[in-house]
Amino acid sequence: MGSSSVVSTIVRKWRGHPPSSYSLKVDNFKQLVKFTTASSDDKYQSRLFSSGGYNWKLIVYPKGNEKDNGKDFISMYVEIDSESLISAPQREVFAELIFFVYNKKENKYLTIQDVEVKRFNALKTVWGLQQVLPFDSFNSPKNGYVFEGDQCEFGVDVIVPAPLTNWEILSFNEKLKDPKFSWRVKNFSQLEKDKYTSNTFSMGARKWILMLYPKGNIGADGKWLSLFLYLADGDKPKADEKILAQANLRVLDPLGSNHLERKLNYWHGEKTLGWGWYKFMSLTELRKSYLDKEDALNVEIEFEAVSETKYSPII
Incomplete structure (x- = not known):
């Protein structure tokens, strides 16, 4: 009998260059955890930022998105603004997502990417990764993700391919x-x-x-x-x-x-x-x-x- 295995599309690697679409720097991570744990949806949403001609939000679950099998992990997502979808010619937007977590010890960013291009539309406005890093590993100062007291940094690159014009x-x-x-x-x-x-x-x-x-x-x-x-x-x-x-x-x-x-x-x-x-x-x-x-x-x-x-x- 033949055997089959699931090939992961998640790629993790270190990068010195910071994110180009959006960066979220947190001065007090414990306070962010406390705030999101006390809220009803366990997440922090950034302000809107523009990339590829559309508006987006970075969403971080400091202790994981339990509804998406992310409990006890850092979960990160990107949400497209509904107004951007209305203005999209085909009412859908394709984008590549690269999530960033800064590591002070390495002085580099850990990037995590699902290499499959994501399709944002009215039925699916949010895409992301439910298990970016284990919470305990991230929160341990010796690992370098939380540094200088209680600081940390998250980020994302949202890459929207330009329409095909050369063919x-x-x-x-x-x-x-x-x-x-x-x-x-x-x-x-x-x-x-x-x-x-x-x-x-x-x-x-x-x-x-x-x-x-x-x-x-x-x-x-x-x-x-x-x-x-x-x-x-x-x-x-x-x-x-x-x-x-x-x-x-x-x-x-x-x-x-x-x-x-x-x-x-x-x-x-x-x-x-x-x-x-x-x-x-x-x-x-x-x-x-x-x-x-x-x-x-x-x-x-x-x-x-x-x-x-x-x-x-x-x-």
Whole structure:
């Protein structure tokens, strides 16, 4: 039989930096205990403080919240102000809570956090920890939580994540209409320019061109055909934008039986608009088998997928 165990979400650690949301310093802890014990609800509530655009209260039970299994412990909670909930766009607020107890002996704060983000709404306005520290351990001067007579300090960080404004959605269009583009380069043997560019064509909501070097690009030694796929000049990616093109680039065999094909799988970006091969095929092989009777070279590209990314904010 397998066994299961409950994984605690409570994290305790020391920290030198004080709380940033609220601090409650008590000059006479015994008097606070006496006051809360004599009251009907056994707790002390701080004044309202603001954090993340909402108002909150820190609640401390010096001898524990018996109704929440906190008897004989220090219990600490945070309560959201009802007016803040009314003003919340979704009528609920998500927050991370980190509770602090100062220790004079260590000169640091013991922080206690339930790492699960808490959802505050009309049905649940209070979240906290019922067993922060045992009361006897906290109240013993030798442990450092009560110091210089009868002082102590509690605190809390209420961290409200800002609404999500930076995101991207990456999708891949694999159902392209007419995924092929063909380019017939006439009179290949008589071409004199260093490079030639196809007509612009659309694929996957982007505009593309093929670029061909009949005597090879730099590094091809005049013995190779160089062939590239580029994003068209009018469709350059924005800063940090990337477009993936998955395609098969081919030089077609006029007899239709031995096409030379290379697979292209490349992210095109603002500074890398094109991708291809300096040595796509040797000119010797090309002249021998890949020019048709009219001295034309037939190039074809067939796309498998083109990516699309939606961003916010738009850069």
